[in-house]
Amino acid sequence: MLAIALVTVGCSRPSTLQEIRSEGVLHVITRNAPSVYYEGRNGPTGYDYELVRLFADDLGVELKVRVADDNTGVLSVIDQDYAHIGLAGLADRPDFADRYHKVANGLKADSVVVYNRDTNRPDSVKDLEGQTLHLVADSNHEHQLKQLQSQNESLQWKVHSGLDAAGILARVESGEYPLAIVSSNELDLNHVFFPMVKSAFSLDDTADLVWLFPAEQDQTLAKAAESFISELRESGALAQISERFYGHLDRLNYVGARTFTHHVENRLPKYESLFRDYASSYDLDWRLLAAIGYQESHWRPNAVSPTGVRGLMMLTRATANHIGIKNRLDVEQSIQGGAKYLTMVHRKVPERIPEPDRTWFALASYNVGWGHVEDARRLTQGAGKDPDRWMDVKEFLPLLAQKEWYSKTRFGYARGHEPVIYVQNIRRYYDVLAWMTEPKEIAETPDKPWFKDLEGMEKIIRPSDAASQHETRASLPSELGLVPPTL
Structure with missing residues (x-):
């Protein structure tokens, strides 16, 4: 035994x-x-x-x-x-x-009813009767609706197996879906990108x-x-x-002009000579380099992002190693690294793309990586639009956050809204810095390879005709921009 x-x-x-x-x-x-x-x-x-x-x-x-x-x-x-x-x-x-x-x-999260702000806000489950709620497949929401249906027989919903939360929110934003249900944590992560979406009420208590x-x-x-x-x-x-x-989600709000000008007066002077020196070394416009630094860290040399990038120019460890930067928290090395990396990503952008669009693509690549930018350009071309024009491509970058689109790409999911915001902010910061510098410096800008077509850039930043004014309002915030998503 x-x-x-x-x-x-x-x-x-x-x-x-x-x-x-x-x-x-x-x-x-x-x-x-x-x-x-x-x-x-x-x-x-x-x-x-x-x-x-x-x-x-x-x-x-x-x-x-x-x-x-x-x-x-x-x-x-x-x-x-x-x-x-x-x-x-x-x-x-x-x-x-x-x-x-x-x-x-x-x-923890709960199931949140969301609606388009142009429609009436529902205040309770009773207000949902007779309307169609939209939700993703195999979510937490459907079993709650089934429980509520016993007391509210006219509750109805539609499950979308081909969409994720971002896809649902995009359709509420456009008005295609007046009402939907999403998880509160996914709403938190995506809400800033869909300003027409509003939260009505929760169907349940928060759960693990x-x-x-x-x-x-x-x-x-x-x-x-x-x-x-x-x-x-x-x-x-x-x-x-x-x-x-x-x-960082509560920091994704517009910042006022006073904040930016205060930083220009109190922080920028400490680093301006470094921006000028290394911009000159790489034949860049120093104000563009400074604008990137502000977007990345608000000119804070000891900044550390949620994903581990560091320093005033917020370089990743891999990027720093690739370009030979030993200490990302050293201000001079960080600015030198930012200038070198910006030059490298700019060279990846096809030379046929004219300025300033070539620069906008380089900035988007600095933020999200050239692979994701190329994915968005392919989607743009597939839709019959111009993949060499930033105005067209920036409409497709946000789609990389939706499964129905990124599943068709080589590099997959990306927070595609962020490079759009990133480029918009830097354009705006550059605009203010250019306005605050001497006319002599502005006159010298055409000599820089980043802005060979100064007239084209002026049309984008300071338009005089109605068409380009419409484009500027669509791409630039009314104030100075957003706090960097990485802070």
């Missing part, structure tokens, strides 16, 4: 956690979304991705991530036990009870968002993840990760 018992124990299957450590790989299935996972300027990022990457490091194993089309795909993979963890940005719900083990990821583990697994991995996240919470590291992705 003792021998039989020993054989039985010896043949028992190792735990899920033991298997992962033995194989040396943690398999994760996720989806593209700014709240979960996406390809950023410096590689993969996203709240859940950063968390699971740290978890894999803690386990001492390699992280392998696969990307599904949507929540439905994530749930299908977990249902079949084809991955260890599913990251879908969902809260627990009744149909998950026997399907998965769940671990809270440190974020969870990681999903196949029910076929034992709970050793789930318990390890729960313990790991708890340790991060206690140490304050979890709050820091949350700050990276959500802490």
Whole structure:
């Protein structure tokens, strides 16, 4: 009997956690979304991705991530036990009870009814009766609507399997969908890009968002993840990760002219000679270089972004290594690095594109990477518009945040609204700096390769005809711009 018992124990299957450590790989299935996972300027990022990457490091194993089309795909993979963890940005719900083990990821969200501000605001579920609500597939919202339908029989909704939250919000923005439901955290991340969208009320109380583990697994991995996240919470590291992705959202507001002019008077003089010297070394307009520095860090030499880029010009570690910068927090090295990198990305833009559009493309590439800019140019061309004209391409860059569009591109998801805002802000900062400098410097601008066509640039920044005035109002804020998204 003792021998039989020993054989039985010896043949028992190792735990899920033991298997992962033995194989040396943690398999994760996720989806593209700014709240979960996406390809950023410096590689993969996203709240859940950063968390699971740290978890894999803690386990001492390699992280392998696969990307599904949507929540439905994530749930299908977990249902079949084809991955260890599913990251879908969902809260627990009744149909998950026997399907998965769940671990809270440190974020909370609720289901928010949103509407177009040109329509009447609904104040309660009663006001939704007889109207169609739009939502993504396999969200947290549909089971709540089914529960409410028992008391509100005329509640109706439509599920869009081909759209994500950004796609839903874009249609509310345009008025195509008067009403929709999205998760509050996804609304927070996207709201600034859709000013016509307003929040009405929540359908439920806030709930924990969870990681999903196949029910076929034992709970050793789930318990390890729960313990790991708890340790991060206690140490304050979890709050820091949350700050990276959500802490800056309330800063994405227009800043006043007084703030900018105050910084011009009190901060810029400390660095102006460096901007002038290195702009001259790379044959740039120093005011353009200074405008980039302001957009990136508000001329703060010790700035550190949520994604780990540093210094006055906010260079990534990879970029700094590539261009030979040793210390990103050294002001002179940072400005020199910014000038060198700007020159490099400018050279990637086809020479056939005239100024100033070539510069606008270079600035967008400085922000989001040339690969994503090329994706937007291909989408622009596919729609029958001019991929060499910034005015056309900037309409398509935001589409890179919507699955129905980025799924057709080479480099996938990008926060495509940000390079548009980035370029708009720098144009505006440059405009003010040009206005505040001596006429002699303005006269010298045509000698700089960035603005060979000064007349063309003047038409964009200070238009005199009605058509170009319309373009300027569409692309430039009425005040001085937005606080940089990376701050």
